[in-house]
Amino acid sequence: MNAPTDRDLILQARRGDAEAYGDLVTRHQTSVFNVCYRILHNRADAEDLAQETFIRALDRLHTFDIEREFSPWIRRVAANLCLNHIEAQKPSAPLDEERDEDKTQGPSEQVEVKERSEQIRSALASLPPHYRIVVELRHYQELSYDEIASELNIPLSDVKSHLFRARKLLAEKLHAPD
């Protein structure tokens, strides 16, 4: 017996099969969590928002176009939720010390990789929310400019200017001569 496809699981979940939805969550939770973690750079918040993403998705499951792929859709839902989340808490300004620092020790090479990852994550987290979301959608979800514009409901020119400025800022942070 072949493993059920996402489509099978969605159809079962729509009929009220909670276990099928649980299987769907198991399949996609890591990628959804990583979308949230890249945008929020805080493990606890990212887990909360990933959970929230699956709750929202369950509510909207009956309107989901079954002919589309589930993974890109749920990842976009997650990105949007995270953007709303950071914008909602903007007045209280994100605290840098609250952000995660990966303190796990390992072989030196592994530490170097982790340090570089941490630099990239910190650089991403330092971007304004709208820049961060555009980078997420372009680089990690591989959406086109037009798709990003319609997803975020902003003009194409804004997509480009956000993305190009974000890259400039990232390059300055990551490739600055020591």
Added chain:
Amino acid sequence: MHLTNEQLNEYLDNASTERAEIETHLDSCDECAARLSALQALFTDLDSLPDVELSTNLAARFSPRPSLTPQLPRWLTLTATLQAAAALVALIVAIPFFSIMIPQIETPSFTTWLFELQSLWTSWLDTLSTFQLPITQFPNLPAYPVELSTLFIALSIVSIFWIFGNGLLLRNHRHS
């Protein structure tokens, strides 16, 4: 004329409509080629970011796991059902006896009954408030003066904790 930042970005995003012209320029201009490779390095950096592992299983909340909710053995549920049925039968059988016995008991009116209950309650409170811990019986023990109000407060707090704790237990049980 060098290439603009926009041209370089669009070129790497495969969103450029002038690829051929851009490539021609890149072939002949080291400066623009260097800018392109710097931007390319950023793309590589972003691509290199590894996924991190979740520390909790988000699926647990959605999927009921029957193996984790303790199933009572069949004989136990059957016994409990039989006991409940027997109790119901006993109750029905007992009703006639009660209806015979009740008129024989002198039935005071409801208000007097309520009054008696109230006086019983106040007298009980009186007894409690005058109650002394029998300290004299244990001369070896140090005197431990416990205020009645303290005792009440302590009992209330314990009760609240008990109710709260049970609530928490039940809540977790329902979620798992």
